[in-house]
Amino acid sequence: MLRVAVPNKGVLSEPAQTMLAESGYRQRRSLKDLAVYDPENDTEFFYLRPRDIAIYVAAGTLDVGITGRDMLLETTPTDGAGAVAAEVMPLGFGRSSFRFASPADSAIDEVAELEGKRIATAYPGLLQRFLDSTGMKAEVVKLDGAVETACRLGVADAVCDVVETGTTLRAAGLRIIGEPVLASEAVLVRREGAEEIPAVAQLRRRLQGVLVARRYVMLDYDCPNDLLARATAITPGLEGPTVSPLHTPGWSAVRAMVGKDDTNRVMDDLYELGARAILVTSIAASRI
Numbered sequence: 001m002l003r004v005a006v007p008n009k010g011v012l013s014e015p016a017q018t019m020l021a022e023s024g025y026r027q028r029r030s031l032k033d034l035a036v037y038d039p040e041n042d043t044e045f046f047y048l049r050p051r052d053i054a055i056y057v058a059a060g061t062l063d064v065g066i067t068g069r070d071m072l073l074e075t076t077p078t079d080g081a082g083a084v085a086a087e088v089m090p091l092g093f094g095r096s097s098f099r100f101a102s103p104a105d106s107a108i109d110e111v112a113e114l115e116g117k118r119i120a121t122a123y124p125g126l127l128q129r130f131l132d133s134t135g136m137k138a139e140v141v142k143l144d145g146a147v148e149t150a151c152r153l154g155v156a157d158a159v160c161d162v163v164e165t166g167t168t169l170r171a172a173g174l175r176i177i178g179e180p181v182l183a184s185e186a187v188l189v190r191r192e193g194a195e196e197i198p199a200v201a202q203l204r205r206r207l208q209g210v211l212v213a214r215r216y217v218m219l220d221y222d223c224p225n226d227l228l229a230r231a232t233a234i235t236p237g238l239e240g241p242t243v244s245p246l247h248t249p250g251w252s253a254v255r256a257m258v259g260k261d262d263t264n265r266v267m268d269d270l271y272e273l274g275a276r277a278i279l280v281t282s283i284a285a286s287r288i
């Protein structure tokens with residue numbers, strides 16, 4: 001049986017469950033469910049705090065888990081002793097960055113000026129690792145959340161926190177300083193060195209299938225044969241586009257996968273070239 005850890009709360013919880021459901025796994029019906037068994041896939045899902053997930057996976061009590069890259073690194077010991085969890089694949093949601101910010105009216109506007117200052121964070125391990133790697137000395141003030149308020153209340157001179165839109169920072173009168181310490185997103189984690197088992201390989205393929213279905217669309221168009229070489233250079237597809245003859249002599253039908261973000265540019269380019277009947281359809285699921 002495969003045992004999988006899923007975030008039970010927070011911003012990662014719902015998208016993680018949606019992705020697993022789209023991958024064909026049964027998910028919990030009620031927010032109160034602590035675990036769910038999916039008999040069809042012989043897989044049990046455990047709903048745990050994202051901060052704890054890498055710990056269960058490193059211990060080997062659960063085979064794989066979904067958590068944030070920042071949470072994984074925060075809970076990974078750096079002393080080299082004992083088993084650790086490692087990132088297997090990024091999952092494309094829960095994107096955020098971990099970065100420094102200081103009060104907009106303060107004199108601290110560069111990372112180097114944090115030397116000797118008090119920095120509040122809910123990720124003391126990540127912050128300490130950054131300080132050690134740069135040789136900076138600063139006092140790490142460990143908080144549990146709502147870190148943005150720490151400067152206003154006088155317990156810190158700056159913060160190092162999770163930023164997505166920056167709304168929370170701005171509302172607290174803070175401004176970003178320096179480059180991100182880490183770019184994070186939800187990731188699938190597995191015990192480092194664990195042997196590959198078929199159930200994990202299947203889960204990975206299914207998650208990859210959802211990622212592809214989300215990132216690509218299917219593009220169909222009709223193209224005069226003398227333009228085929230140029231048209232298929234615009235839509236190379238993954239392995240290569242499917243080209244079939246149209247009933248009308250001198251024309252072909254072309255089918256290729258295209259990155260979702262590129263769809264309109266590609267359609268414009270094809271139309272200008274002379275392709276017609278350009279249609280886009282979404283992909284519901286895939287195995288690549």
Ligand SMILES: Nc1ncnc2c1ncn2[C@@H]1O[C@H](COP(=O)(O)OP(=O)(O)OP(=O)(O)O)[C@@H](O)[C@H]1O
Pocket residue numbers: 009010011012050051067068069070071094095096144145162163164165184185
């Ligand atoms: N606004 C956000 N947008 C995207 N990802 C975020 C956002 N806030 C947090 N995250 C990510 O979600 C993960 C877990 O954060 P979450 O807020 O769920 O846990 P927490 O802060 O430890 O717990 P809680 O907020 O329940 O006290 C982290 O990997 C973090 O990078």
Ligand SMILES: O=P(O)(O)OC[C@H]1O[C@H](OP(=O)(O)OP(=O)(O)O)[C@H](O)[C@@H]1O
Pocket residue numbers: 010144145146147148161162163164165166167168169
């Ligand atoms: O840049 P933004 O889009 O504003 O998002 C970032 C905020 O979201 C998270 O807070 P959360 O709601 O998890 O509260 P917490 O600080 O108590 O963890 C994070 O800790 C930031 O505070």
Ligand SMILES: [Mg+2]
Pocket residue numbers: 010145
């Ligand atoms: Mg939070």
